[in-house]
Amino acid sequence: MLQNEETKNHEIDRGFDGPSMFGHPRGLMTLFFTEMWERFSYYGMRALLILFMTTAVIDGGLGFDDKTSGAIYGLYTMGVYLLALPGGWLADRLLGLKKSVWYGGIIIALGHFTMGLPGILSLLDGGHEATSALSSLDTTSFFLGLILIVVGTGLLKPNISSIVGQLYHDGSSKRDAGFSIFYMGINIGGFIAPIICSTFAEIDWHLGFGAAGFGMILGLIQYRLTSGTLRGKGDLAEPQSEEEIAHRRRLRLFTFLTVVVVAVVLFLMFQGVIVINAAMIADASYKVIGVVAAAFFIYILLFGGLTRDEKKKVGVIAILLCFGALFWSGFEQAGSTLNLFAERFTDRQVMGWEIPSGYFQSANSLFIVIFAPIFAALWVWLAKRHLEPSSPIKFAFGLLLLGVGFLVMYFAAKVAASGDMAAPSWLLFTYLFHTFGELSLSPVGLSLTTKLAPKKFQGQMMGMWFLSVALGNLVAGIIAGEASGETKEAVAEMPDQYMLIVMVSVGAGLLLLLITKPIRKLMGNVR
Template sequence: MLKNEDSSNTDLERGFDGPSIFGHPRGLMTLFFTEMWERFSYYGMRALLILFMTTAVVEGGLGFDDKTSGAIYGLYTMGVYLLALPGGWLADRLFGLKRSVWYGGIIIALGHFTMGLPGILSLFGEGHGNSLTLTPLDTTSFFLGLILIVVGTGLLKPNISSIVGQLYHEGSSKRDAGFSIFYMGINIGGFIAPIICSSFKEVDWHLGFGVAGFGMVLGLIQYKLTAGNLEGKGELAPAESPEEIASRKRLGLFTGITVVVIAALIFLMFQDVISINASAIAEASYTVIGIVTVLFFIYVIFFGGISKDEKRKVLAIAILLCFGALFWSGFEQAGSTLNLFAERFTDRTILGWEIPTGYFQSANSMFIIIFAPVFAALWVWLAKKHLEPSSPMKFAFGLILLGVGFLVMYFAAKIAASGEMAAPSWLMFTYLFHTFGELSLSPVGLSLTTKLAPKKFQGQMMGMWFISVALGNLVAGIIAGEASGGTEEAISQMPDQYMMIVMTVMGAGVLLLLISRPLRKLMGNVR
């Protein structure tokens, strides 16, 4: 039932201004569907990405080896999270949140259509179809499309969440419920996308990429048509002084120059003037991000001008982010290592029909939709009985559950190494345990970072959370290049590699349990 109540007292009671739908601001529905279609485009393409790179050229893929494909996958998923930092910064200072979401969505759609260009042209008789060799169009459109998607996601992803927060008054009791509804949109998009895009991929790889872009276009259309629901939200505050106007002009000029320089570098890469080694870049990025992270925390603790209590809390954040990065390095193998296992070593035939590999990528979102309310209710029930685990313990449970999922994969890999095909249930149980781990760790990590961060470093600490996720994604890609069973020797080593992951993440979980008490002392009054 739609309502439009003008009383300021009523607005105060409801926790938001303006017209509502189902007890929440109408703008929430606008953002819900925009984010749903953006996640549709992202997860739909991600389900195909490493499969496309490792598929032979004659079968329509790029024919890259596992190590190169894993490195590219890791760099791409790392870039998506890493560019959220400058994306949020530009929105706050130059574009405004609403325009950043709009521009980001357009760039994402262009990226998907660029990746799908060879397939689109083949429909009109202008493509070369499957060939024994790659053409410049194949590789150029692929890499350019990935770059555009990374840039567009960096603009859209952090800023659409910020607009959701602006829909509600400070301290509104409905804000958490609003975010829960918003995140349900993410998981609906993540659930349907791999199924739809993988189905189109069975016709042509590039059509799968193209339909992912079509989803983003649908999101943009409804975003523009319902933009009135966001009136007064996500706008850039007008410049109030000549100095501020001049500052924005300088920032605009600097941004323009940066875009031109990056475009020139990309052009030189495509012309082979600058040679690119994806594996070497991934290894270097891993080292650089690690060093920058350590230096940042050293600066904040020793030179940030914060109190002793805040220093202890920052140290707690640093420790937890290390464990968080380790979690993501395992969890994000869903789209790489586990996707390749589904393709190569899983019996996907049911009643004579072969399940497209990408369908398995819907499992995580499906399990989140089912079990997120269960976990939320569980924490509330435990809290009422004064038994709720502390945040570090929830982190530890997340790592241990991740390890249990990989323990399932150890036995599946033993079956594959024996020369037989594993049943789909092995992967499904792995995704189930990984989802339980995500529900234990991910929401807690976001909330805890905001609670522990010193006021003057709150935005930057959230940035460090994104960097930990980016680092985990990069490491996941690197691991995929080694643990995907691309050769006979690699197949025989797969069980040991999975067991190494099990021991690493479960060992980290146990270590975190052991240090949870001193860690809680660092956290002070924050649980």
């Protein structure tokens, strides 16, 4: 009895239950590699996405113009974040976290292989030139694959992070370290994926998409083989009464009918019965998201039953989410505008070998792996000396650094407009400054949202954070269609367009610095 009590106390002191590995639950390694391969599949495909859409049909691409390609890219990256909301809902009420991760991974892999299907059929056909039927299949499989990846990511992405949290006891001092390890897996996947997938895409675009799917398959295999390390975590509680059983049955029916309706709409779209204009949908979507977000905050403030102090904090969340959406609308141009700049206006020749454009997409993840520990140590060092900036000031730093990054691109665009090819260092310095901005703003935004949100609205406030990221991604895609230098006239206008982004980003950062003091008063005792 005494020995069992001592063992129990030891488990509590460790901050988690069960066997360990390197001082953390063994389940952390299962989730680390699952997320690493999921991010491998996402960032690998993301590095190819807009390049494939804008490449001429004769060269194996889809031949879309920049505006259409940017709109599709924005809608896709927006969808990944928006579907995290219903993905979390399904996990909490119908599937459980572990099953959601498993099924999400399967759907993601199916999406990648669907995108790679025309390439597989072409290889089976002996690599002959694509027929019109195969070209039509290319477009259909591309869009169907994107939809599957969005759905699968919506199921997997929010729920795998929740399982990481469940591995540790409440208040465990090791929880933050565990998440730091977990996020390192994200960036390892984000670093190697563009290099591997872009290399295969040099042979055939569809091989690149297939390589991304193969990464997800590896993640699923190791997730299944090591799932025993997650025993008792992420499972859906069994219904305890007839009423709960009936309620769950109704939810299953509602979900099934929703899937059927969506499938019918998609079928009609692919048959041409419902005509889709991506640019128009993108333009309408960001307005709808803005109205929905404003209506939500107005409703919460007026009818949410909040105290005066809680209303002030919700107001701060609304203000910072606006600045956050602005940041992501610039930062997420990495996969669109800046990717096209690497393809069209960057000198990528090294000793007779041309660096694939997608390789530059690895820069952000590499810089995060290098500098994230330095930033963490910097905040701790400043905090010990009572010099750590407040959260709104860190937000402002993020926007200012974003502007500095685009200032670098202003000079790179001047080189391109003069008719010369820009050196790769321009892009690398841009990604470096943008990474510094991300490290200043992104972790702070997540943490501050949880601290300021009223208890009864915490989940919804996190949903609003993801909504702001989704909005930023969508706007980034729209901007890409205007600032990518598709024509000679557009190339001449590029420096001015980048300077406009600089002025907006820096202006927003300076404005936030100016209003930091009143924001701090609204925050109360939260830093």
